[in-house]
Amino acid sequence: MSLKYLSQKAAQAIDVELMSPTGGGFSFEQLVELAGLSVAQAVTKVYNKDQYPRIMVFSGPGNNGLDDKPVNKGLVAQCEELEIPFVDSPEHGLQDSDLVLDAIFGFSFTGDVRQPFVSAIEALKGTRLPIVSVDIPSAWDVEQGNVNGTGFQPSMLVSLTAPKQGARDFTGPHHYLGGRFISKKMDLKWGLNLPPFPGTDQCVKLDDQHIRPHTKTHQKYEEQAKQESDILRRVHQKDEAKLSDKMEDHFMRNVVHDSFS
Numbered sequence: 001m002s003l004k005y006l007s008q009k010a011a012q013a014i015d016v017e018l019m020s021p022t023g024g025g026f027s028f029e030q031l032v033e034l035a036g037l038s039v040a041q042a043v044t045k046v047y048n049k050d051q052y053p054r055i056m057v058f059s060g061p062g063n064n065g066l067d068d069k070p071v072n073k074g075l076v077a078q079c080e081e082l083e084i085p086f087v088d089s090p091e092h093g094l095q096d097s098d099l100v101l102d103a104i105f106g107f108s109f110t111g112d113v114r115q116p117f118v119s120a121i122e123a124l125k126g127t128r129l130p131i132v133s134v135d136i137p138s139a140w141d142v143e144q145g146n147v148n149g150t151g152f153q154p155s156m157l158v159s160l161t162a163p164k165q166g167a168r169d170f171t172g173p174h175h176y177l178g179g180r181f182i183s184k185k186m187d188l189k190w191g192l193n194l195p196p197f198p199g200t201d202q203c204v205k206l207d208d209q210h211i212r213p214h215t216k217t218h219q220k221y222e223e224q225a226k227q228e229s230d231i232l233r234r235v236h237q238k239d240e241a242k243l244s245d246k247m248e249d250h251f252m253r254n255v256v257h258d259s260f261s
């Protein structure tokens, strides 16, 4: 069976489930650390540290880049402590770099790029350095991919959890899957068909056997969309059932208890 490519909604729902006490049970910080570790490990498998010693990281506002998140304060302090420099403009940074890590937008990106990210995306379009994108190349439509070929094409993509539908437009030589945090149960529930991760690795290389069976046919998309909406409906029904159990429990404990006391 072939690896599943996720819609935006499914990717977001899986993320929520990973952080739910009745799902994956992870904390936000744990997931981010594990995702980051898998990206770092994948990058070092492809790009030799001696040949590519200076990596410029483009970070964004969401969980992909963590720029506007509370954890960012700690990350900035860590970079300062480790003497990792910050740059004053994308162009200046690129001049002194060997490799680029694109972590501007992830699976919640929508619409056209808004300020202040336009110049960063333009700089990525203009650079000749190899680019490694995290989860989905920034500014690509999460489901439609590199619409009209107007986006940049990275050399490497590290998909997290499972590739997003837009990743079908990735034509670079290195596609990895990172984020070894999906249980067998979640894999089966969402029909992900994840490949095994070798040894203790946090990432696995995706090759033709994982990717080729997915062609952009309507039939394939329709089948997948139907399968996904069935899963999302079941998840929704389960959540509603849990909510009504909770409400009944609350009613029994508070309202019924109060009226008898």
Ligand SMILES: NC(=O)C1=CN([C@@H]2O[C@H](COP(=O)(O)OP(=O)(O)OC[C@H]3O[C@@H](n4cnc5c(N)ncnc54)[C@H](O)[C@@H]3O)[C@@H](O)[C@H]2O)[C@H](O)CC1
Pocket: 014, 015, 018, 031, 032, 035, 036, 060, 061, 062, 063, 064, 065, 104, 105, 106, 107, 108, 109, 110, 111, 112, 113, 114, 115, 117, 134, 135, 136, 160, 161, 162, 179
């Ligand atoms: N389960 C996992 O696989 C994990 C994934 N992780 C990473 O988290 C991102 C998804 O994070 P999220 O915060 O939902 O989304 P984004 O990073 O895409 O950021 C949304 C952010 O961007 C703004 N925005 C959206 N569209 C635009 C636009 N057109 N122009 C400007 N700004 C835009 C929006 O307002 C938000 O502020 C996932 O991809 C993974 O990389 C985690 O690491 C945990 C595990």
